[in-house]
Amino acid sequence: MKKTSSRLLIFISIFIVIFVIFQLVNGGPESPNTEPVKVKKVDINSKLPYTVQVEESDQKPETIAYRVWFDFVKSLEREGAIVNPGFTRFTKLSGDENSFVAAVVFQVEIPEGTQEIDYGWGKMEENRVVPNIVWKLTINKEEELTYTLTKIERTTDTEIGLPPVESLEEYRKQAGMEKPSKNIRYEMKDETLRVTYDNGKNWRDVPAHVGELLGSESTVTKQQLIDGSYVLKPEITAFVLNGGSRVLVSTDKGKSWHDAVVSDQLPFLRFLKLGFTSAQDGYLIVTGDKTMSSEAHFIFKTNDGGKSWANAGPVKDVYSLVTDGGFINAQLGFMSFGELRYEAQPPVPNLYRTADGGANWERVEVPIPEEYQGYFTIAEVPIFNGNEGTLLVKQGPDGDYLGGKVLAKFTSADQGKTWSFAGLVDPNGVLRTK
Structure with missing residues (x-):
């Protein structure tokens, strides 16, 4: 019995060896998955x-x-x-x-x-x-x-036919914009607002209740204030309180604070922007009483470091919604009222300029190239280096050029009286090859 089992085992082994050799010589069974793909x-x-x-x-x-x-x-x-x-x-x-x-x-x-x-x-x-x-x-x-x-x-040229294209970083560098300092920042902790000037080594409490801070009710869980409601600089720190009616200012890095009344007759707030162009000169733009596509706007200015504020008056006879505004120095300022629409014409930027501190305003023409008309319609406040300025124009609600992500860039050599198209700014890299 054992001899028969041994012979059977030997026979099976020989059969397997012969089968393997046969497969190697003849290339194995046909398989459609091993055929080379003919392209x-x-x-x-x-x-x-x-x-x-x-x-x-x-x-x-x-x-x-x-x-x-x-x-x-x-x-x-x-x-x-x-x-x-x-x-x-x-x-x-x-x-x-x-x-x-x-x-x-x-x-x-x-x-x-x-x-x-x-x-x-x-x-x-x-x-x-x-x-x-x-x-x-x-x-x-x-x-x-x-x-x-x-x-x-x-x-392979993905920027073919385009004017000069800059990234947002390149634009900021060309415009001379300083990067925000990490040393100066705020935080809201235990319903207390505090500021650091040395990257968190030391903190100074801001003498304002959380309920007085603009946007605190809706953003307190995110520990954020609304953009435009504060200024953080070594020479001046300021926060808007009670919907624009007051501004809290420190000129000694939070050691002391001055609480200044701006106005006690402001409407329900929609937009505001606080800024300082020097240690003494600042502005506060407030809008409200919004009805459909119109609203009232107020421009307040200070020339004593925020201790007192005066109403500089609005841009006369303009009631469109404000999209941006600000001053470059005590005299030169800009207000953007979104799009200006003429019948049967594509919308254009509605930008105004003052050269006398806000006493008088005039509309500025922004020459949108024909191929971009109807896309770029909302001007931002320009940035200046001496007399030379750089202006970015965003796409409006109907703008879908490259998904609405690209901005148009304009330059000026006469303090913003006239502007020339200079190219595109591509913040999200949509024009650049991956």
Whole structure:
């Protein structure tokens, strides 16, 4: 019995060895998963020319380029080559109304099962999205409302056709803006507001009840005050109390405080901004009595370090909502009232300037380039280095240029009387290659 079992074991072992050798020699059983994938490369220009009829309202080259591109990529989507195409922007590079070149920056998603066709989109990410695809489109006008895409050229320049683009850090450096000091900061602890001037080594209590601080009821759990309601500088520290009716000021790093009355007849507060342009000169802008898209605004000024405040008066005959305001020095100041709309015209920034401390104001023209009109509409208070100023204009409620994240930059060499377009500021890096 034992001899029979041994012979059976030997026979099985020999059979296994022969089977393994056979598999090695013949390459094993056929498996569809081990076959090399045959990738078919397709020149995107082989699908051209491609003709599209646009809408009668499509007048700008960028809009026409969008119509042509959209129809073309939708045809590729119907073929199963891509899904969910989405564009970042269109920019005209050259040409006229009869023949022009436009750049488009866009992305596509590669659907499952299309690896065998390579359209040269670019590097696919883990989520199957190919970002930052850049095409230069050559488009010719055939007849009224009919255009033909004749050539597509790939490039990696995601900023193609754009004016100079700066990051927010670059802008601040160019504008000479100082970074906030970590040594000076406030905190609210046990319902007490306190300030440090040496990065937390020592703290000084601010003699104000939490209930007097602007925004304390809604933000006390976050331990934050509302932006614009305080100033923290080595030479002056100030906090707005009771909705703008008082300002608490220290000029000796919190050793002593002066509680100054600003006004006892202010309306229910919507916006305020406190600022000091020197150890002596400061301003407080307060708005309220909001009704629909109008409100009252008040501009108070001090020239004795916040000990006393005087009403400088409003910008006369302007009742639009205030979006920003402030002074550069005791005389030069700016007020921004959001968008100014004319009938059948795209909105423009509604910015006012004073050169006499607020006694008189005049509206300032901000020359928005044609391709950006209707996008950049809300001016911020400019920053100055001597007579030279830098102005940022944000996108309004209808602004969707690059998702509404990019700002327009303007410069002035005459203390803000006139402005020139200087480029774009890209705070979130949406224009930069990942």
